[in-house]
Amino acid sequence: MPFVFSILGGLSLLYFGAEGLVRGSAALALRLRISALVVGLTVVAFGTSAPELVVSLKAAIIRSGDIALGNVIGSNICNIGLILGLSAIIRPLHIQIQTIRVEVPILIGASLMLLIFLSNLRIGRLEGICLAVGIVAFTMFNVWHARKSSEESKDNIVAEILPSPKGRAWKDVVFVLGGLGMLILGANLFVNGSVRAAERMGVGEAFIGLTLVALGTSLPELATSVVAAWKKQNDIAVGNVIGSNIFNILCILGFSSTVYPIQGIGIKPLDLYLMLGLTVLILPLMKSDFTLKRWEGGVLLAVYVCYIVLLVR
Numbered sequence: 585m586p587f588v589f590s591i592l593g594g595l596s597l598l599y600f601g602a603e604g605l606v607r608g609s610a611a612l613a614l615r616l617r618i619s620a621l622v623v624g625l626t627v628v629a630f631g632t633s634a635p636e637l638v639v640s641l642k643a644a645i646i647r648s649g650d651i652a653l654g655n656v657i658g659s660n661i662c663n664i665g666l667i668l669g670l671s672a673i674i675r676p677l678h679i680q681i682q683t684i685r686v687e688v689p690i691l692i693g694a695s696l697m698l699l700i701f702l703s704n705l706r707i708g709r710l711e712g713i714c715l716a717v718g719i720v721a722f723t724m725f726n727v728w729h730a731r732k733s734s735e736e737s738k739d740n741i742v743a744e745i746l747p748s749p750k751g752r753a754w755k756d757v758v759f760v761l762g763g764l765g766m767l768i769l770g771a772n773l774f775v776n777g778s779v780r781a782a783e784r785m786g787v788g789e790a791f792i793g794l795t796l797v798a799l800g801t802s803l804p805e806l807a808t809s810v811v812a813a814w815k816k817q818n819d820i821a822v823g824n825v826i827g828s829n830i831f832n833i834l835c836i837l838g839f840s841s842t843v844y845p846i847q848g849i850g851i852k853p854l855d856l857y858l859m860l861g862l863t864v865l866i867l868p869l870m871k872s873d874f875t876l877k878r879w880e881g882g883v884l885l886a887v888y889v890c891y892i893v894l895l896v897r
Contacts, residue, residue: 587780594774598635601766608759638771653848654793665888671813672881715838790850
């Protein structure tokens with residue numbers, strides 16, 4: 585099964601490519617004396633979304649819109665149902681008030697916007713531009729808000745996480761260029777392998793996008809949130825999921841459809857409504873004692889499992 589090696593090889597290149605891109609670009613930005621906090625909210629945030637972006641962009645260009653859309657919709661369902669649910673089961677997650685008042689409502693708004701845009705199962709360039717403007721505004725708001733609220737202490741925390749610039753700057757440039765090259769090659773292998781898998785298995789590309797591609801590109805978020813929950817880093821576990829879902833809709837679909845309009849004829853109403861439903865559901869769950877409890881995580885995980893079963897049948 586050559587497509588299996590193509591998919592696994594593509595995933596490996598996407599992972600290491602994103603690592604190189606984030607490491608090199610963050611180090612270059614810090615060399616330019618840009619605040620570590622700003623770097624974390626911009627360079628690193630975009631860099632960690634690079635695998636999903638190049639996969640959806642590649643899929644859109646070769647007119648596999650179902651994979652491009654399935655990647656984002658399936659990833660958002662996976663992030664909330666599987667990743668957030670599993671993280672809460674591992675350890676109940678305390679929720680910050682800003683997450684409830686700002687980030688989750690923004691995610692609900694972005695999900696509603698996507699639902700409206702996909703009423704004709706197509707995202708055109710103008711709609712893509714609207715989404716892309718949204719991610720720029722969201723990023724600028726995050727930077728402004730972070731600077732406003734205790735920037736110095738947060739900057740020190742982020743600085744501990746980011747890679748410190750070492751050696752000569754040209755090495756950072758090599759990491760950036762090498763990372764970009766691996767991302768492009770990895771996206772080609774992964775998308776082509778996914779298309780062949782759909783053909784070989786006799787299923788639609790939307791199914792592959794919603795399951796295999798979505799889970800594959802969500803593996804970094806899964807590892808990050810589960811480890812963060814285990815180490816009692818609630819902000820990272822929750823923020824990783826909410827932020828990733830916002831980026832998926834506004835950044836990935838926004839830029840991908842701006843470059844090339846996306847058709848998603850294989851995407852079903854169930855997929856869209858479940859994505860929106862899970863997004864809306866977590867708001868009251870998080871508001872309850874400002875904690876996502878184990879049983880609530882179990883509910884999210886059960887919904888995700890039932891959804892996968894429905895897709896497979």
